[in-house]
Amino acid sequence: MRAPVSWLTEYVEGVPVATGREVAASLVRVGLEEEALHGGGIAGPLVVGRVLDFVDEPQKNGKTIRWCQVDVGQNGQRVSEGTPQGVVCGADNFTVGDLVVVVLPGAVLPGGFAISARKTYGHVSNGMICSAEELGLGSDGADDEHGIVVLQRLLGDQDAANLTPGDDAIELLGLADEVVEVTVTPDRGYCLSLRGMAREYAHATGGTFADPAEMASAAPNTSGYAVRLDDEAPLNGREGCDRYVARVVRGVSASAATPPWMQKRLTQMGMRPISLAVDVTNYVMLELGQPLHAFDVSTLHGPIVVRRAQPGESLTTLDGVQRTLYPQDLLITDGGTAVLAIAGVMGGAASEVGPSTTDVLVEAAHFDPTSVARSSRRHRLTTEASKRFERGVDPDVTGIAAQRVVDLLAEFGGGVAEEGVTDVDHRPARPRLDLDPSLPARLVGLPYSHDEVVETLREIGCDVLEMDGAGPKTPTLSILPPSWRPDLTNGPDFAEEVVRLRGYDQIPSLLPRAGSGRGATHGQRVRRVVANTLAGQGFVEVLTYPFVSEKNHDDLGLEANDPRRTTVRIANPLSDEAPLMRTSVLSTLVEALRRNVSRGARDAAVFEVGLVTRPLWEPQAAPVPGTDRRPDDVTLAQILDAVPPQPRRVAFALGGDADPAGWWGPGRAADWTDAVGAATAIASALAVELVVVPDEHPPWHPGRCARLELADGTLVGHAGELHPKVVAALGVPSRTCAAELDVDVLTVASDVTVQARELSTFPVAQSDVALVVDETVSAAALESALRQGAGEMLESISLMDIYRGDQVGPQRKSLAYRLVFRAPSRTLTTKEVNGLRDRAIATAATAVGAVQRGA
Structure with a gap:
């Protein structure tokens, strides 16, 4: 929000003249x-x-540049008295005879930009023709952001006719005035006006605030323009419009120009002067904080009806965009049929005031902040009006703002206000709130007295009644917050105001004493282990948006009835190309892999730990809490119950070479064993035993896909090589491998106490064994049988070789394992080792029909 210092200080009396820096x-x-x-x-x-x-x-x-001859007069001439000057200009939004703003050699523009005569494009340019942005007026001060200021358009032909080349443009445009710009937080909507900022400046300086809203306004009567409030679907039980003021001004001169002082102030505020009617409504909005709208009365045929949108309705707004309306949009309509505006956001093109408008209907209304905010976000349309309404507008100033517009149109446009004044007022009574005056001191730790609290709250506009308490904990202050402060809803809000006006700098800086922390939760530790394990194996963590489209499912080769196609559709997606929540982390991770490969990363390995969304079988409508207070526990529970399940997954993918080529020899391409190996490494780091069995599961290659389970058969995930059709659809390297694991399952499985065995100081003994089994027997099943038979002396087992050929017969394979044994208290003898090995072979023979090769 901008505030010219000269304008701001008009509303604060008894304060010495201050610079912009001092005001800020x-x-x-x-x-x-x-x-x-x-x-x-x-x-x-x-x-x-x-x-x-x-x-x-x-x-x-x-x-294309323009080599211009410009008459700059003699007042301020510094180059050659009284002769036209040659100036190079890159803009083209002016013509011969236009009055422009010229900066001459020796001048300094905002930002310390010094001007001198210099040679450019083959000419010596004696100065520069200025744009509004170069003058610090903002880009809206010219016809477009790259155009220069044409004074006939900025000031109007009538006022520009009195100008002479050489006149001082600094005084003309008010460029000597300083303009302070501040950031307004969402709870301080009243500061989006000169009235609100002047009030705060008076608080800060001790000056007397002269409220510009303290003016007489015509009393409402029954002869005004007909208005009906007909909100049949209020949000959160609050009517979308609880006050609507309509005033009609007739006979406004179509040729009447906005006075230069008003144009100057609008320009300083970053707004472009348009026409008298529009400029007046914008000016009063900036002055009082009440957004207003002007309708051309000749386009209206019935009463103004405020209602919710109906299915199939649309509106072409003032920006020329045709917008499909939503049932929750609050509308201003002509007789309940023709849509005139989206309430509090933007008007329609069909009823806007134009060059021929002489009769104007002025709208000043109070709209529900939630309703306006949602319409603004649904249509991706943020306006000066919507910014103010969604933060809260003073409902008591509505009629005064309308009167102010009427007076200005009558004064500068020659219009005559109709006697009828419409003021439909459905505002609920503002409740009084109780406050313990000791609360600010207890919250902040500073000794604010009872009188200080009362004085401060009255200073910000509260009506404070001091009550007799029945006990030490009984509130003793009854407070009615001012109409312009809807954010004051409880005790801490009032305490904040006391602290703010008494000075944040009064709060001492104390180093807090850190309490003893509980450390990370088990789930957080598991996620950290997963991420660190994959990073240690060369994977790079990425973070992708969890939004997908049906095309993502098609690219992964999912069947039409695959449950992963059943997902949650976003009501207002960031992009229409991705309106669905993902059901698989892999669906978005492969896009990150593809992007890296397309940008030259031939060998890439990425992973992501994130949430997926599973739709509820019976969708529930979540309550929409108000923004004025914290939701209660019941409402929060209902909201959480309506949120679909979101399990946590980890996915990783690698393409290209797993081991790069170099002087040591050729590289090794990544294959399915790398994906399975990374998955088992995660399980090992979590002390979880995985069972690896063959499976067929899209998007993996049916012959190179592993199903990863816990010992009890609980599915953990899948790993392997992606299907060639999937690789082609995604545009990733051939033989790309990937895996996706359920982190929630791993979290539960790892939440057990691991009993570590005492380290043995005795040497190991190893024995190799080759066993022949049917092709259908998995290596995991054979390994499990060997572990079971070998007993507790078995320290580790590893698969060394797989052989298929004539020596073992058709549909058979030979698996060679290395068994490592160690006893905790002695050195194992050869006889003991052979016995343990034979017992393991016997168990494998019984369990999976294994036969020792060569036996």
Whole structure:
């Protein structure tokens, strides 16, 4: 929010003249954050110039410049008294005879930009023709963001006719005025006006606030323009519009221009002057904080009806965009049929005031913040009006703002206000709140007295009644917050105001004493182990958006009835190309892999730990809590119950070479064993035993896919090589491998106490064995049987070789294992080792029909 210092100080009396920097520092003390300081950084000569002639000169770089002859008069002339000056200009939004703003050599523009005569594009340019942005007025001060300021358009032909080349443009445009810009937080919507900022400046400086809203307004009567509030579907039980004021002004001169002082202030505030009716409504909005809208009465045929949108309705808004309306949108309509505006957001093009408008209907209304905010977000349309309504507008100033617009249209446009005044007022009574006056001191730790608390709350506009308490804990203050502060809803809010106005700088800086922490939860530790294990194996962690489309499912080769296609559709997606929540982390991870490969990363390995979404079989409607208070426990529980399940998964993918080539020899391409190996490494780090069995599961290759289970058969995930069709659809390297594991299952399985065996100091003994089994027997099943038969003396087992061929017969294979034995208290003898090995072979023979090779 911008505030010209000269305008701001009109509403604060008894304060010494201050610079923009001093005003900004005062506002910071009461909690407003300084954003920027505009204006006041220009040193002349900056003069009015008239374009006498120009020549368009195309350049080799494709740009066309204009070599202009400009009359800059004699006042402020520094180059050659009384003669036209040659100026190079890159803009083209002016013509011969236009009055422009010319900065001459010796001047300094905002930002310390010094101007001098210099040679450019083959000419010596004696100055520069200025744009609004170069003058610090903002890009809206010209016809477009790259155009220069044409004074006939900015000031109007009538006022521009009184200008002479050489006149001082600094005084003309108010460029000597400093403009303070601050950031307004969502709870301080009243500061989106000069009225609100002046109130805060008075608090900060001790000055007397002169409220611009303290003016007389016409009393409502029954002869005004007909208005009906007909909200049949209020949000959270609050009517979408609880006050609507309509005033009609007839006979406004179509040729009436906005007065220069008002144009100047609008320009300083970053708004572009348009026409008298529009400029007046914008000016009053900036002054009082009440958004207003002007309708052309000739386009209206019935009463104004405020209602919710109906299916199939649309509206072409003032920005020229045709918008499909949603049932929750609050609308302003003509007789309940033709849509005139989206309430509190933007008006429609069909009823806007134009160059021929003479009769104007002025709308000043109070709309529900939640309703406006949701309409603004649904249509991705943020306006000056919506910013104010969604933060809360003073409902008591509605009629005064309408009266102010009527008075200005009558004064500068020659209009006559109709006697009828419509004021449909459905506002509920504002409740009084109780406050223990000791609360600010107890929350902050500073000794605020009872009188200080009462005085501060009255200073911000609260009506404070001191009550007799029946006990030490009974509230003794009854407070009615001011109408412009809807954010004051409980005791801590009032305590914050006391602290803010008494000074945040009064709070001492104390180093807090850290309490003893409980450390990470088991789930957090598991996720950390998973991430560290994969990072240690060369994978890079990525973070992707959890949004997908049906095309992602198609690319992964999922069948039409695959449960992973059943997902949650987003009501208002970031992109129409990804309107679904993902059901698999792999579906978005492969896109990150593809992007890295397309940008030259030939060998890539990435992983992500994230949530997936499973739809509820019986969807539940979540309650929509208000923004004025914290939801209670019941409402929070209902919201959580309506949220679909979101299990946590880890997915990883690798393509290209797993081992790079070098002087040591050729590289090794990644294959399915790398994916399975990474998955088992995660399980090993968590002390979880995985069973690996063959499986067929999209998007993996049916012959190179492993199903990963716990010992009790619980599914953990899948790993292996992606199907060739999937690889082609995704555009990733051939033979790309991937895996996806259920982190929640691993978290539960690892949440057990691991009993570590005492380390043995005695040597190991190893024995190799080759066993022949049917092709259908998995290596995991054979290994499990060997472990069971070998007993507790078995320290480790590893698969060394797989052989298929004539020596073992068709549909048979030979698996060679190395068994490592160690006893905790002695050295094993050869006889003992052979006995343990034979027992393991016998168990395998019984369990899976294994036969020792060569026996």
